[in-house]
Amino acid sequence: DAGVIQSPRHEVTEMGQEVTLRCKPISGHDYLFWYRQTMMRGLELLIYFNNNVPIDDSGMPEDRFSAKMPNASFSTLKIQPSEPRDSAVYFCASSLGASEGEQFFGPGTRLTVL
Amino acid sequence: LAKTTQPISMDSYEGQEVNITCSHNNIATNDYITWYQQFPSQGPRFIIQGYKTKVTNEVASLFIPADRKSSTLSLPRVSLSDTAVYYCLVHTGGFKTIFGAGTRLFVKA
Numbered sequence: 001d002a003g004v005i006q007s008p009r010h011e012v013t014e015m016g017q018e019v020t021l022r023c024k025p026i027s028g029h030d031y032l033f034w035y036r037q038t039m040m041r042g043l044e045l046l047i048y049f050n051n052n053v054p055i056d057d058s059g060m061p062e063d064r065f066s067a068k069m070p071n072a073s074f075s076t077l078k079i080q081p082s083e084p085r086d087s088a089v090y091f092c093a094s095s096l097g098a099s100e101g102e103q104f105f106g107p108g109t110r111l112t113v114l
Numbered sequence: 115l116a117k118t119t120q121p122i123s124m125d126s127y128e129g130q131e132v133n134i135t136c137s138h139n140n141i142a143t144n145d146y147i148t149w150y151q152q153f154p155s156q157g158p159r160f161i162i163q164g165y166k167t168k169v170t171n172e173v174a175s176l177f178i179p180a181d182r183k184s185s186t187l188s189l190p191r192v193s194l195s196d197t198a199v200y201y202c203l204v205h206t207g208g209f210k211t212i213f214g215a216g217t218r219l220f221v222k223a
Contacts, residue, residue, distance in 0.1 A: 033211075043158070043201075043213035056210055091157045103211070105157025
């Protein structure tokens, strides 16, 4: 398996633009997580899904952020409109329900909002 | 959710054993203890997980005392490539994982 795949790897956009980050989890994994990492706040859990259903989105910073998982092999995190303070590395991770601790992380998307 | 406390940074030399201790005083009965490693420009990578006593795998050992209020990650004979940030987490089966600030380990030649 190729592991968790994220695209794009780097994104530079201007304030006010819509940004869509994409994630393909490991096949067979039933949990999917979105994280954001910054120097100031560290690694924060934004939202996670189980069997494509959002379970906990309490980490989503505000209404500008939304996440979807239309099927077991694809998820998106959208920011609309983007702001400079959204600049961060966004990680997607997936796990198999039976292995409670082991999440497999993707390479991340480095987002820069100018 | 249990809060964890770890040293901000540690230095070591190649070939030494490194022990990183994490405090989690309010750990709940059902909480597991998990450690991750993160290299620059990469996502975190699972190292080891335990509930009590001692767990060992090919990478590390995890020591958990009977009261479970702390845990120690032990890395035997570190090399330069073990320079990374190490995160201790406690969590239940709810999967809501909270990463703290982690411990930045720097291994010197």
